[in-house]
Amino acid sequence: MGLFDIFKTPEEARPKADKLVVPGEEVEELDDTELEEPDFDDSKCAPADRAERGPFDSEEATLEGPMVDLGSLRIPAREGMGLRLEVEEKTKRLVAVALDYRESTVQVQAFASPRSTGLWNRIRVQLAEQVEQQGGTARELETDLGIELETRLPLMAGAPNGAYRAARFIGVDGPRWFLRAVLSGKALHDEDAAREVEELFRSIIVVRGDRPIPPRDLLPIQIPEAMAQQLGK
Template sequence: MAIFRRGKKSEQTDELDATNDSTQLEDATDDTVDATLGDDTTGVDAPETTVAAKAAPLDREGNGPHDSSEVDLSEDDRLDLGALLIRGVAGMELRLEVDESANQVVGATAVIADSAVQLQAFAAPRSMGIWDEIRSEIAESILAQGGTADEVQGDLGTELRTRMPSAGPDGRTVFAPARFTGVDGPRWFLRAVFSGRAAIDDEAAAPLLEVVRSVVVVRGDSAMAPREMLTLTLPVQPDAEGADGEASQDDADTTVRADDLSPFERGPEITEVR
């Protein structure tokens, strides 16, 4: 598995970079939202119309994506990115997207051949899911741009198969496919966006789906606002230094840069794609 390889910026990026702040929930933590709705631990039942069911594959606890409480991390071979632990597969490159203004890692993209999947994790309420709402917001926004968005049932549950409009080199509108999937876990939400051939070809998506399934989300105990991004960090590269203890030029040429697929430019919150 290659790490931190620099890739070309995709044509799709500009369309995905624009955001809308209307979906942010910045003023309430996950715990206060649970208290309002009635969490299982409070003994107060919330009205059924106000609690969204968690959208996750029925076999999530057995086959992933996992919560850190569900695996033995003492003998784990996954790459540690802080909030995300990712296991590589043969032929995979891992690219990290960085918000240079904040010096913060805001996403990880696994690339295999001409397919990619971007991974981001966010805080979520303890007893309700947010994927159904987010999926609806994404679909509405893409449709408003003149694209298409269809809900289908996939390996991770309900997902969006979309075609994102953008201007081609000759000025004509072209459509880039993207496949949005989401998993509501214990106090976290994991979003995986498949692009390239994986967005339209299940066979091409299969090894990247394996990567998504192997992800472990480290939520932490701190109170966070729903949709606030969980902190990602750069992994330690044991071979990043040369014999003299300084990073080599080859390593410098493959360090992290913000590139492929940055759907939510602000980084800390999930927002609409506009």
């Protein structure tokens, strides 16, 4: 697989951190008014060693070597990694980055967040509710990356009875940003693959910038220079 592939995703006017997106599947989105507003802890949720081991803020990162610069995201290039950019159908806006690595896929999005409070504790509850309302299951897992959400969603109509798509949702609250990942593939059931993909996730650098952006709004993703040259942009 080449370094850059572009494929389209279901259209969404303003991508939000609490919208349910699973790589490779078109998932029905629920109206926010259908979701309950439970009490939640608004403290930041992140690994205790995040600043040392990642995911990093651009002001913390000391990583060396070639990087793929995507604007709000910088990802160290590594052998065997495929990178795909997910594009909104109508506006052609880049809305997510999918990294294919070790027979797994990690879909990554960075969002604006408040300086002193976090988003993941609340968003995790809302994502779980969306999964359950669509006939799936969701349970929380305690991992080195914090509290994750393990989900199973029924496949679309026509699939064998009982067939489902599994995914893990990972969320990390950083300084004025929230990084969300959806993990699928081999890493869901293979410890070695999971460890390698989690290390890849931890190597990501988030560039928040100084521009005012409402909390939960997607941070802008840009086409890398090498790709822009290929496309003649």
